[in-house]
Amino acid sequence: MDLIISLVINGLATGMLIFLLAAGLTLIFGLMDVLNFAHGGLFVWGAYTGVFTYTLTESFLIGIVAAILTGMILGFLMEKLIITPVYGNHVQQILITLGSMLVLQEMIKVAFGPNAIPVSVPDYLAGSWELGEVILIKYRLFIIIVGLIVFGIFHYILTRTKIGLIVRAGVMNKEMVQALGINIKKVFLFVFMTGAALAAIGGMLMAPYSGSIYAEMGMEFAILGFIVVVIGGMGSFSGSLFAAVLVGLAGSFMAYYVPSLSLAVNMILMAIVLIFRPQGLFKMAKG
């Protein structure tokens, strides 16, 4: 029993990190019809700048703030310089965002060196609680709570506020939103920056969880993010939470019971969904 609980907590924590990455991806795709293959670059930049600040100031919280700022700045630059010129052209988008991923990843090595950097959990989040036989690792619970809070905040914004309504309306019908007098480009920029910030938070939270950060982790996590977006349905916010938890749990259990399959299971999951239900499990209703 205690084993299952700790596997579940592991899976949930990983799932939440993937969710932070996938949430931005899915919103950007749903609204802008852009699949951002560079999203993992934002994740890894968030991790590095966050950890850098965390080490410098010895405050984990300031580190998170730094990660968010980095995400927003990079998001702003990317949307303006990289994405805007290729709206509407899928092939060019795929090519150009992949190129950006490459550059972002290599720039990490230039700025912070090519070696992995160890990261420790802040004191107040280190250690664990013991409930009878069950050991609850604090930091993992922290990630799960942060993930749920982020989901709650965004769910509120998307369903209860005007800007959220506009974003959702934009996902359904961009032309009409414009014809109602809303500058969709501003909304695009806003969503892109928010998505980038979410990815950066994910990267920063990931750092103490995995114990070290390295440049390639962006691409690795981005692939999980894509899988989640596909399974959850492109453009569906709740769908990506569901799929992220699914992928996290599947990964956690597989790693314990069938380790040789753990890498493949998510790929297979995505392939099955793409082949049989390419619109994802949570479909966006149009019109």
Added chain:
Amino acid sequence: MGMKTTNLVSKYHIFFFVILIFLIAFPFVADSRTLTILFTQIFIFAILAMSYDLLLGYTGIVSFGHAMFFGIGAYATAILLNTFEPTIGVFIGSMIVGILLSAIVSFFVGLLTLRLKSHFFAMLTLAISGLLLVVAEKWRTVTKGNDGFTFRAPDIFKDRIVFYFCVLACLVIVFLLLRRFVASPLGKVLIAVRENEQRTRSLGFKTLHYKVISSVVAGVVASLAGSLYAVSLRFVNTSVMTMDITLDALLMTIIGGVGTLVGPIVGSVVIEFAQHYLSGLAREFPIFERWIIFFGIIYILAVVFFPKGIVGSIQMQISKWKSKKEVRKTFALPEDKERAS
């Protein structure tokens, strides 16, 4: 875009001929083992990049899994040469095995995935090649995983110059065959699919069939490149299946010029040379260890500003210069407008 006047075609022919003579003479004139090996490498990647161009440039599909066919070819050759006697016969047999396997895999992958929109296709190819990479890593009894294994190549290839000519011959043959392929009626349909799939379909073409054919041909050619690559290293490990190989092919095709076939060759020359010299410079200036950044940036700029790459841009200049000599029309040709957009 083929040139129209016979005058220019023959100029092109002379140009290629001169280069070919140069490449044939090269190993004898320049007594440099390093350069011979570098050129061999360039030819191999040029073959791979041309196969990628068939997908990207002629059919308009972005695959992130092209490395898997390269890997299939490399492993087929490495495993067979390792298991049986390293003779020319086994080598040729292994190429054929690789080609057949690639044809089968690309056929089924294509059939399953090419119905999807470009985003999904790119991701699914990424996933499938990732899956194959995992298989290669886990199936250690056959592949030795990430450590890889060395094997003996046919004796005749021990002479680097012989191998050089072998690969050069492959490159020329593949180039000529692919050129015929894209100029054939079938190739024309592929270009139509790239330009407007919907309209091609409404003209009564089963576009899926054509896309699958394109991906099978591309897979087969990539497998051939993989076979040659394995022999050139006499070593194989899972790196032949990684995203890096696909990225190399992509960079070469984009920088050289998509949809030209010559472009990928030029691209592989540029990238391989630059990689060679920039990593040499890295000893003095560590920034050059990250040479991929420069390519990444050039690549991004190319996608936005020179989507036709080096060769495509030169061709455009030539045809502009040519059309100046022709009678000017009041309105731009529709063809030109398409290029501009």
Added chain:
Amino acid sequence: MMESLLKLHNIHTHIGQFHILQGINFEAKAGEVSVLLGRNGAGKTTTLKTIMGLTPASNGTITFLDENIEKKPTYDIAKIGIGYVPEDQGIFGQLTVEENMKVAMRKVTDDALEKQDYVLELFPDLKKFWKKAGGHLSGGQKQMLSMARAFVNDSKLLLIDEPSKGLAPIVVEKVMEAIMEMKKRTTIVLVEQNFIMASRIGDTFTLIDDGRTVQQGAMNELIADDELKRKYLGIG
């Protein structure tokens, strides 16, 4: 004569490489209902989209309230007072009726709220299904919601694309009445295939054929001119 609110002068529009509009001239006077008529594919819908900036004109001028708008982005065109009701109604299916109205209302002012109350009087169905998802409304209700959305802002001009399409005759009747009512407060440009309906509510007509304006005039003239109707509308 009343002043002209919207004026299209020699408008050309390309979509991709297709030259769809090849010279549209057209004028809408304040307080009138102007109807665009023509066969399927003549370019009526594209004309509305071009006014809206959704398929920008490649040539020609569009003036609205003495301002050139042909180069403006769609959202600016909407802001200066043109409301758009597309052929497919453009309802945000997952949003409720209330949320659809919220997205549409750019600024919550007394004036906007008064207009909202006014259209809800006009379309009581919308009030009834206030919390229902837009995607689950009937065709007629979607049409009403779309018109309400366009009207609720300070819209001096409404562009309505085939409001009767696919609706039951009794619903068409309702929609027509609503348009007549809205006419009292705004100017309307209507695309309509249903000639009976067009002739009843239109003040002026503009005939479009093959992307060109063929004729413009008072609706009464067209009703009397069997020759014209036969030639361009296939009726009479």
